[in-house]
Amino acid sequence: MSRLEGNDINQRTNDPEEMMLEIMELLNDTVTPIPDVGKFYTFVYNAKTPQLQYDQHPLIACTHLERWGFKGLNFHWQQQRNYTWEELAGQLYIVEWDELDDLLAIPYAKYILNN
Secondary structure, three states, X not given: OOOOOOOOHHHHOOOHHHHHHHHHHHOOOOEEOOOOOOOEEEOOEOOOOOOOEEXXXXXXXXXXXXXXXXXXXXXXXXXXXXXXXXXXXXXXXXXOHHHHHHHHOOOOOOEEEOO
């Protein structure tokens, strides 16, 4: 059973920050510092590359682990992205297969242009 099933996050607020805080609270029992290839995650990310547009609240399928970080298919962007260890703002929240649709229905992506 999905930990997000029946949530009303996107009915209570339209602020991606508030949505992400509620999601992190719901998924708080399954966090990890390092992803496993083939698994799903959401997390807070603060890119430092100048003039880069990024998703501060990615929802990804991890595809590769690297020394510098990891690569993942970002479901919000619908494309592969790189994530460095230094730019993670905390733990990765493990998302189960049956929770993907619930998370995809919540508009918590936060797109930022890094200056």
